[in-house]
Each structure stands twice: as C-alpha cells, then as structure tokens.
Amino acid sequence: MLHVLRTEGARVLMRKLHRRLSNQALAAKGPPTLLRLAEPFTPIVFPDAAAPSISVIIPVQRSLRSIHHCLAALVHMETRTPFEVILAADLDDDRAWRLRRYPGVRLIQSAPGTTLPQRLNQAAQRTRSALIAFLSDDTQVQPGWLDTLVQTFAETADAGIIGSRLLYPDGRQHGLGWRIDAQGIPHPLGHLADPEHPACNYRRPVAACSLTALAIRADLFHQIGGFAPEATTPETLAIYLAQRVWEQGHRVYCQPLSRVVWFRTEDRQVPLDPTPLSYPLPLYRPSLSIPAQRLRVLVVDNYMITPDRESGSLRMLNLFLILQRLGYQVTFAAANLEAPQPYVAELQRQGCEVLYRPYVRSLADHLAKQGARYRLVILSRADAASQTIEAARRYCVGARIIFDTVDLHFLRESRLATLLGDRGMRLLAEARKRQELALMRQADLTWVVSEAERAILAAEAPDVPVQVVSNIHRIFGSANPPAARRDLLFIGAFSHPPNRDAVCFFCDQVMPIVRRYLPEVRFQVIGADPPPEILTRAGDGVELLGHVPDVAPFFANCRLSVAPLRYGAGVKGKINQSLAYGVPVVATSVAVEGMHLVNGESVLIADTPEGLAEAVIRLYQDDALWERLSQAGIEVMERHFSFDAAERTLRSALALETAG
Template identity: 40%
Template sequence: IDDCSDERTARCLRSVRGVRLLRNESNLGFLKGSNKGAAAARGEYLLFLNNDTEVTPRWLEGMLGVFEQRPDAGLVGAKLVFPDGRLQEAGGIMWRNASGVNYGKWDDADKPQYNYLRQVDYCSGACLLVPRALFEALDGFDDRYAPAYYEDTDLAFGVRAAGRTVYYQPRSVVIHHEGVSSGTSTKSGIKAYQLVNQVKFRRKWRKALARHLVNDVKNIERAKNSGERRRALVVDARVLCPDQDSGSVRMLNLLLILQELGFQVTFVPANLQCVSPYTQRMQGLGIECLHHPYFPSIEYFFETRGPEFDLVILSRAAIAGALLPFCRKYIPETPVIFDTVDLHFLREQREAALYRDEVKSRKAVEREALELKLIAESDAAIVVSPVERAVLKRKLPAQHVAIVSNIHASHEGAIPPFKARRDFLFIGGFEHTPNVDAMLWFAADIMPLVLKELPRAKLHIIGSKMPESICVLASKHVITHGYVANVEPLFASCLLSVAPLRWGAGVKGKINQSMSLGVPVVSTSIGAEGMHLVHEENILVADDPADFAAQIVRLSRDEALWKKLSDNGHANLSRHFSVGAARRGLKAVLTKLKLHPNRI
C-alpha cells in the first residue's frame, strides 16, 4: 500500500517487481490502509509489515512455521529489535486498565526469557501474520481505532475470543525503527490517538480485561504468558538430546504433556549450558530454557524467580539432592516432585553383585539411604516401572509414588517384512555404563556362538559417546556406527535388536524404540524387567550366553515367531508406553497434589 507518499517514494515503489502496488489518493493511515490492502489480497495469510522495518534472514519462515506446528494459532508476531540490537518487544502485556507494555523493551534480546515460542496478550502491528479467512471473519481492523493505535491489540483480543491463540515467535527477528513514521510523543500528532484509543479499547473489552493482572512491575513475569496458566519448573542434569539417549526422549515428552495439561514450562539444565541445536529446538516447542551467562547459579534463580512457579520437578537423585534444599528455603509452599528416572541404588546393587565388588556394594547402600531420604522429603515421587514402585511401597509406604514410564510413539506406516531384513543391532548411549558392559559381554561370549550357526551375521552397534573399548570391537561381523542422526533406516533393515544387559534398573528405551519400529527384541531378564513383557509373546528372554545366542538364531529362522513378536511388541508399547499412558500417570500425581483438579 502506497498511502499517498511523495513522488520520489512512488517512483521507487513502481520499480519493485513481484508485488501488486495499490496507491491511495489520500493518506488513510495504518488501520484503513491495512484493511484496504487485506481486501485486495489473495493469499492464505495476511502479513502486516510497517514501512519503518527491516527484516532478517528466515523471518517469514519462522512465523509461518507456528501455524504448521500449532493448529490453534490465530495470530503470530515477531521479535522486534531496535537498530542497535537491543530488544524492542518480545510480545505485549495488556494490564487490567488497558495500558500495555512491550515485554523486555531496551533489554538484551538474547536473554532466555525472550527466546521461546510463547502465548501472549498481543503483538505489535509492526509485524503480524494472520490467516486471511480469520481476519475477514473478524471484519479486519476495527475502524473505531482509526487512524491508528490499539487496532493490533484489538485484533489479538478478537482472535482469542474466536477460540484461537496469539503467539510470539522469537525466531522471526524484525528491526523496527520505532517512531520514524509517527513520532514517540503521545501529546500531539498520530501518536496522540494512543491515549484516546486506550479508552475505547477498555470500554469494548472490559469483561476480558477483568481477568488480566493489575499494572505492577511485580506481575510482569507472570503476565508475559497470556491466559491463566500454571507454571512448572523442571530441572534435569543437562540439555535434552532426544536423538542421543532415551532419558531425553522421555523427559521431552513429559514436558510436552505438562503443556497439554495447562502448564507453562521452564526447563533448567543443572549445568546451565546452552547446547545448539537442542536448546533452540526446545524453545521452538514453547519451553523456556534458562542458561549461562544470564543466571550465574541455580540458587540465584530460585531466589529471584522461584516464587513464579506452582510446581517443581527435580529429575535424578543428584539434582534433587542439590536443589531440594533451595526449594524448601525459597519456595517452601510449592510442591516438589522427585522424578527418580530409575532407582540408582537398585542399579548399583546389581552392578556390585555382578562384579562381587565390596566398594561398589557400600556405595549402593549409601545411595539407597540418599534416594529414600529424598523421596521421603519430596511431596511425591515418580518412577518408571511397577517393579520400582513396589520396592518403594515396601520401604516408604506413606509416600505417594506414581508411574510415568518411557514415552514412545508407534511407527506409522508399513513395516518392512521378515524376508526384507538381515542382521541385528544394539542401540544405547555409552555414557550409561551398563551399555558398555552389555556390548563387551555380547562380543566376547555371545557373538562367537551366533556366528557358528549364522556365519554371515553382522551386529550393528549404534550409540553416542562410544568409548575406545567398543570401537575396537569393529570387524567384518561387528559394525561400530557410533552416533547416527537417523536410525530408522538401520532398524528397517535389521531383523532384530539385542539388549544383553547384565545390570541396570528402570525400563529400557532401547527396547521401547525397537518395538515402536516393529523390530523384535532378544533381551536378558534385567533388560525386560518392569516392561510388561512375556517370553515368546512379545519378546525373547535369555540370561546365559548359549541361550541368548540360541534365541537369536531361532528368531532369525522363524518368520511366524518374528511376526508375532513384532505385532505384540507394538501392542505392548501402545498399552504401556504411549503418551496417553504417561498422561494418565502424571494426571494422577498432579491430582494428588491438588494442582488443576478441575482441568485435568
């Protein structure tokens, strides 16, 4: 829209190719000019972009991506920055009196609180993306605000009233030369309409505004997320890397379930690292991720921001041991859930017994005392298997213990048949020492027996942080892949997977992952523990080298058995390790803690 600019600007615009240019004979102002342009537009989406802006690479891609990712999206705004790089707006906050504030104005635009996808009250009209059909259904920008100001906020409130959501997308960065077109003083000129239209807006949306917080600097952090949402703080050892370990897969899905249950989620890695691209991916999912250098210590975070949260989840014993005292010191009334991930003392007891190591045995006793103390001092605990819940019920009968197990989605689409496959695989992150032991034992004691019956067989070993002791196993029969970004092609080509774990606890993501892709598993009893698995129904179980090798050979030759285990493994996953199963477990513990009893 050329809103009656001077002739020099008009000549410049006429030279631009690839656009339809509409020139107004008189200056209509932002609101009416935008409505005129929207009426002439033919695309699926309408983009409103001020003439005093500069866009940055991939800005539009980020905004469009929100509509692909979030079916509820109705309006998306960009991160606005000043020409010097400081933040101008990370979404807008609307107070109860209809005054607004640009969240984060003049601050460092790279701070974590400004860099995750977020529901907001409104976004500035300097850069807005909205579906054309929705804009038309709302009759465009309301003429009562002509010539400008509050029309963007009014549109955002209308979008919400229509059942859609307003999002701020920090990946879309737009430089806004604020005030170049209309000045910055509200005492004269177009800018004076800001105060006039505030009164009109307050009158129109008084019922909706009654649910907003009062104008107070103490309310800014809670008000930055639109709607009456609970706040959950989750602390784990490090940034989640779901393509590298099953614990990250589970935790990421748990965070997404918390979002579904109405929580705005803040995630803190205990080492306070920002790890690309994983931190950015979590931010893109709407999870606030805190990191250095913006928070010098975890205690500082609890002291300064702890009161914002309605729930704290501490993952793993080391994290709970370090941070539970901060919870009780700074936010004593906030319920704390200790997510054990697995009972570390149970794993350590088994390792000590396997190696007959007295030092490890004493450490396991100390670990048990610590974990039981942490569970008793928490408001509730989460375990991943019925076996571990039974252990805790015997030792701590008064504590509430819920099961929230591994979370995997079943593979959709055709599964390659038995005859299209060959060989077998092992997958597991090698920072987890039971996986190292499993492969060393398999290579030394089981693989030679398999090769006697299947001389062409090959084992594919997949896993991040592979140590030298595993790398040296490579041969014509053992392929050591290390980290593989996309493991599905390997699963699709292999006949079976193995889980020769001799010690451990919890449930095994490697078995879940294999079954999710329709690949049968041969496992030890320890590997299959707590996973609702039955030998020869949905898994093959063997604990000594000869039997383990025999089960691999048997499965490699029996197509009917392979098909049975593949189908039943899929069914077991859907029943016990789906998003729905985890949601039920999490709902139970939240209800026990009286969090959202009417909404979950």
C-alpha cells in the same frame, strides 16, 4: 567422585568433571545481520515455489530503497521453507512498475483510496498456502525467521497467531508483543530489556503481536473475516485481529527466536522510540483475550537435556510438552546452569524458559529471589535433587516438590556389584540407597518409571508416597514389512555404563553365534562417543555409527533391535523407541523389567548368549512372528507409554481434574 569412578569408570568421571567445571555458557547471538545495498538496485530474484508453505504479504508503504532492502533480507535469510512473496500496493502507486521487475514477486494492486485493512485482506485472498505472514516494508528479517515461525506452528496446535521478536538496528530489543490491561490499554512487553535474558527468549502467550511481523493460520484468518475494516492504525489492526483469534479458542504467541529488525525511519540509522498506546481501544473486550496466568513448574536435572542422545532426556522433553498441555509454564535448569546449543534454543522454541549463567548465579540464589512463583518443583535424578532440594524447601513456599528418580540408581549399582562380585561397589550402592531414600522422604512425592520399582520401594520405604511416571513416546508404527528389512540395531548412550557392557557382551558372545547362521547380517550400533573398548569391536559385521541425529531411517530399515543389558534399572528407552517404530526386540529379562512385555507375545526374552542368538535367528527368519511381535509391541506402547497414557498418569500424579 569415588562413586562415579567405581560405578561408571574413569572415562565417564573425566567427562562429568569437564562438563561441570567448563559450565558451557550461552553463546550470545551478536548484533543483527543488516544489509546496506548501494544504488542502482538490481531486482531481487525469488525462487518459484510451486507449493509454498507460507505466503509473505508486504504492504507497499515506504520508499523503494526500504522495500528493496526488505526483499533482499528475505532472500538472504537462509530458509528451508518454500514461500511466496506478495506485495500489496495501490493501482496508482508509481513504485509498482519498478517492483514488477522483481522475478518471483506477486504484485496485488487495489483501487485508489483502498484502506490498509482492505488492501491486506485482498492480498490474503490471493495466497496459496496454509500460513500467512504479514511483514512491514521497513524491516529486515534475520536468519531462521521463517523456519522458526513455521516450526512453531507445527509444534503448537493451539497457536492462531505467532509474532516475531522486534529488534532495533543496533540489537536492542524493541518488543515481544503486547499485554492489554482491564481498561483495554495496550502495553508493550520487553521494550529495551536485555535480549539475551532467559525471560526474553522463550515462546509465550501474549494478548497481541505487532503487525510489523506476525503470522496467522490462513483458514483462521479467512474464518474471522480478516482485518477489521474499522481499525485505522497498524496497532489496532493487530490487536483486533488477535482479539478475534482468542475468541475462536486459539492463542496468540510471541516467538523470540524468530527475529526481525524494525527500522521505522527512512534514513535507516536512528530508530524511533515506540509510540505509547495510552488510549483505550473502543472495540476491545479485554476479558476475552488476556492470557490467564499459568502455573509455573521448575524442573532441575543434572545437565542440559539432550533428547537426541539419551532416553532420559527424551522422556523429560515429552514430560515438558504434557505439563504445558496441563496448563503449566515450564522453567528448566541444568544443575550446573550450562547452556549448550542447539538444546537451549530447542526448549525455548517450544515454550520452556531456560535458566543459565550469567543471568542466574546459582539455583539457590534464583530460588531465594523467585522461588515463590513456582507451584511445582521437579528434581530429576539423585545428584541434582541433593543439590537443590534444601533451597526448594526453604524458598518455594507452598510448592509441591517431586523427586523424579528416572531410575533407581541404587538398584542399578547394586546389580552391577552383584554381576562383578565387587564388595566395594556394593558399599557404594548402599550409600546411594541411603541418599535416594533420604531424598524421597524430603520430597512430597517420588516418581519412578515402572511398577517393578514402585514394588521395590513399597518394601524398602513403605512410608514414601510413590507414583509411576514412565517413559513417553510418539507412536510412529512400522514403515516397512519384514521382507524389506535387514540387520540388527542397538541404540544407547555410551555415557551410561550398562550400554557399554551390553555392546561388548553382544559382540563377544552373541554375534559369533548369529553370524554362523546369518553370515550377511550386520550389527549396527548407534551412540555418541564410543569408548575404546567399543571401538576395538568394530568389524566382522559390527558397524559403529556414532551419534545419529535422525534415527528414523534406521528403524525403518532394520529387521530387529537388541537390548542385551546384563544389569540396570528403570524402563529402557531403547526398547520403547524400537517398539514405537514397530520394530520387534530381542532383550534380556533385566532390559524388559517393568515394561508390560510378554515373552513370545510382544518381545523375545533370553539371558544367555545361546538363548539370545537363537531368538535373533528365529525372529530374523520368521515373518509371521515378526508381524505378530510388531503389532503387539505397538499396542503395548499405546497402552502404557503414549502421550495420552502419560497425560492420564500425570493428571493422577498431580491430582488434577480430568479434562472435560
């Protein structure tokens, strides 16, 4: 605690104490939202979607009451996704004339005697979207059902089919898809398991999903010929469809955050138990569609990652995505096992298991019980590593343990001590150095974010194996030319002391010079929870914007960004983020350390107030210089900080074979 107080301040100490002690638990989802509508039923009105993103096909099989409730739930599900609804019925179905009165619903009728797979295939031929969802008419979808499916397809390039979690009306879990054994016998997954348990709440590959609620890419559905005509039950329809999707090189996933209540009875009160599929499937080839067992990696960080708030979290999220591409199943835990939303759900939606209380009492307890399942353990930042590394060594037998420094804390703290001339702070930095070096020697491998930090460790601890795994960013490029841009931008978490110092320094010593020559320019500052010393500097061209969930519009319109850090360590995400959007940067030499940037070619560097102001004014007024720095910055990002660059680095760091 003294360490945090001296190096980060009382305000940060109080926030960290509150966060550790409050230990925000997972917010339970509660019972499903159910509609109970009285007759006579008023026809449901669906909005006309000129360009639907997904088509929802519902085979007409049950009573009008059941169908009406199913349609009403679709209207009430609070979706942002444009969709169309198609009802698939027989020509002689006496419910059809009633359903024609539902505005916005398309009714596709087939000849009498048409089988269920034929009827569904005919309806699918009439869709107008890139995705098709099949939904049973004895269901009620839950809020977010459709948005989650569509977003999961967008995030999961190899997904061919995505199925929803099925719930009983009382909230108990019905299932999470099927696994199929070597004899071709299907087994339901997750039946009656606790729906709040970490193991039941992340996207995962399955052999097949229930036809009750699944979605598929439309082009893939047509490519494989739709549903197999020889399948005679909804279960075999779904399983044979999944088999052909696997054969085409795509995966089948269950997405538990997409929830659907399945009634399976006309009285809508008592759910039936699932019929066990205890027979082999005659046409099923099990070797083709059983998902291979994935390698498991456990990642522990100080707190829940918040990618929209700080650079280290964004790096960690992108690291997870690359680990998944390399075949790892990621399990993440905050050292205090907190579970704040929406961050937990965002990780789960993208396929990461998240550990949290009360299901995990402590990380040591979890590792004692399940440590053997992990092949890789990544301990991020010194404090989380010091709490966990002993248990990881004891229980994760055979696992490779990596200490991910994020930045060298002792280097940052030593630089702060030098800046302030504080002997006591220097002693704390020395203590931090001993801690970090000890952790490095306990781990199998240490990750740093720059060659500059690897060089420091080569001198300080030549016996320690070190690899560089730097920041990871998507490259967006410039949205607007320089003439269409204005103002200066700074982005950074104020919980990080160097950012507070940088903003105060820039406001006090640099902006007055800049405003003398550019009186209309504004300095826009993005960062959550600005402390009092930042708040007092608002005005006179300084705009404090607080937390901004979507920063893209600011990078699209600002003329340049600044990184006036006077101390710190690691690679600065604020510079990466700006360069990824094609926005040139004016920065100090400390800020660009280890970033492969060259003064005058890909960045402008200065360390004095006068030098920083001159660089800002010059870049603000010179369009040709702006264009040159913008393009060079994007090239640096693609070469050193892109997903492809990070994947190459991780393959090397984890000694994986290069993909052929």
